Amino acid sequence: MVTFQRRKLALNQEIIGWAMRYRGQVPARCGKVPHPGDGTPLFGDLIMRLKSFFRTTFVCTICAVPMAHVTAQTAAPSTMQTDIIQDTGVANRLTVGEVLRSLTQEIPAAVCHLQNQIDVDDAAGILAAGLDQVDELTGALLTGDIFWGIEATETRRKTIAEIEALQAEWAPIQAAGMRVLDDPSDQQAARIVYGAADILMDKTYRLLTTLDAQYSGSAEIQMRDVVLIQVAGRMAALHQRAALDACLLWSNGEDAEIAQDLATTMSHYENSLRALLDGLPAMGILPPRTPGIADKLAEVESYWARNKAVLETAVTGQAATVDVREVLYNHIIDEHVSLLDVIYLYQDHSKIH
Secondary structure (H helix, E strand, O other): OOOHHHHHHHHHHHHHHHHHHHOOOOOOOOOOOOOHHHOOHHHHHHHHHHHHHHHHHHHHHOOHHHHHHHHHHHOOOOOOOOOOOOOOOHHHHHHHHHHHHHHHHHHHHHHHHHHOOOOHHHHHHHHHHHHHHHHHHHHHHHHOEHHHOEOOOOOOHHHHHHHHHHHHHHHHHHHHHHHHHHOOOOHHHHHHHHHHHHHHHHHHHHHHHHHHHHHOOOOOOOHHHHHHHHHHHHHHHHHHHHHHHHHHHHHHOOOHHHHHHHHHHHHHHHHHHHHHHHOEHHHOEOOOOOHHHHHHHHHHHHHHHHHHHHHHHHHOOOOOOHHHHHHHHHHHHHHHHHHHHHHHHHHHHOOOO
């Protein structure tokens, strides 16, 4: 398990790494992305937003300067031409949408674990931070948020309407989630959250489709990078869906429909992971294009091999002790942290043309 202190240490180390990276002293790399379960949601969230700010500001300005300098030295004044594509946060918008999609499953999964007294501290921290993050992410899509790397306010009426509709859909779920935080035994509130998982997933997918149609044709991002962000984001949601299904099965007893959903979810997740690891040209999916992405995907694969074996016991109806469930949830949190890393790495790489 990645403990709170280890995560904080990793964050401090990565801040130094990012600063050195932008000054050209070390190769690009990415460590742990802060996770709401760190127990310090405000601290973790701030660091994550600062990273997006640094990525947007420094990668696009500092990295552009040497290229302009080289062009000036090698081209005649009359023929010199430098094409600089301004980064307005297109990849960041798509990433924020994908993080929103993962929250549609992460929040219900946290509610289930909290209500059933499984790793209470992490579950409560993830739930509290996730409920707040919904407002922050939808707000970033609407009005921009420099710390998430989104500079401009949304102006397209159709997109604004869909974001506002999603906010309205989330409002009663957020209220129910707060009730569970106050009283984990509140069964009615928990059922409201569980019942919204599919609806919110569908509504968020609709918003993602709108964002993709609106922004994927931008000169800022290539379609192959859009696909990679989409696949990694979908994996993050499927991963949390598996955590929710397993929790419900072990908490409420056998349910053939949920067991089948868990099996299907696991299959889709693994197929997507294999596609990112090995590439799937027919779907426009390229294999890892940097050592950092390859290493992070290998880390996810390692976590998945361990977690898959335990999740399969839920599919087959085997009981699990509280200890087994707590260890699994901790490992799922670790895997989710790495999945978020993958999304952000793809986001960053999309800015390199």
